[in-house]
Amino acid sequence: MQARRVRFTGPGGVDFESIEVEMPIENEVLIETLYSCISPGTERSHYLAEENTVTRDRPGPFYPGYSNIGRVLQVGPGVDNLRVGQFVATALPHLSHAIFPARPGGPQRKLASAVPPGASFSPSKAIFPLADGLDSQRLKECSTYCFSRVALHGVRRARIELGEAVLILGLGPIGLQCVQYAHMNGGHPVIAVDPTASRRLVALAIGADYAFASAADFEKSGLFKAGSGPAVVIEATGLPEVIPQAFQLCGRNGRVILLGSTRGATHEVNFYTDVHKKGITVIGVHAGTRPTHESRPGHWTAEDEVTIILKLISNGRIRCGPLITHEFPAGKMADAYELVRNSPGALAVVLDWTAK
16 A cells, blocks of 8 residues: 655655555554654754754655554454554654554564664654543644653653752753653752743643743742752753753752753863762763663663553643644645744644544
8 A cells, every 4th residue: 555754855855755555464563643743852953954963964865753643454464462443652753654563573574664764763663552532632642752751761860859959951842741750750849941931831831830031040030049959950952052051050969861962062061160069960861771671760661661651641640732832734744844943832743644
């Protein structure tokens, strides 16, 4: 059958590519996409071929996306863990249909339609079944799970204790989810910083105690005495120049979590005054730092993390609706990427593959 997938053709260029998807054989299922979510951070950087991206060194073609909600359309012979019509989450790119392994480690062929050449986001082979009966709105919210996965990883690594102050720099989708998880983990107060007013309003609505337009405004607020600061600072902007600020704002013997994927080098860090003398612990967090086989306290596997996140979204324990600022029919994906490119207010942008 004919399917289509989103392709970056070069910096600022995007189109659809037609692909042939075969019928499922043993240990395979055919998934049709319902909703997929565009990241205004990582995907935007790859769309524009910014520093520290695959597209900077290899312009194209490149196949973006890694947060996909679909429905099982067909199952291959012997597949007994999934059924036709079941809602599922995967890390597939933005594409209409794909053949995917029903179980990791089982017999499988090379699946060009699922993991196309040039894709840097190598999808996990895991399929995450969703609860039956979820409506379209909750399924769209589930499509934002990629942001929650990154945010929860950072918050877990921070090992927040009840009553510790947490400062979050940057309120994109990942930073906003850090707000929710810091609040759930007992952070108090939870403080958010971002220059965009609409993002600050969302932060306050989902768990932040304070929200400031800048680090300077935070410092002027008087929340902390001179020479003190929050126990945890989470850097979620991905801007190299913000990292020294994170060190300077953190309290003595605190933890700085470098969660944003910085696009370029950081200069002018005085490690003696800002890190060494204050006793700060600096923790780098990236998807590649997760344990591969077994979760442990403060450090869960991607599969275990996604499983609990999808349950929390499905039952409303974490709120993802406020993060969805725009929706586009999949056929208008070029408009969606231009919005992400130009609008600082854009957070989670959902592509609706069911829209005609």
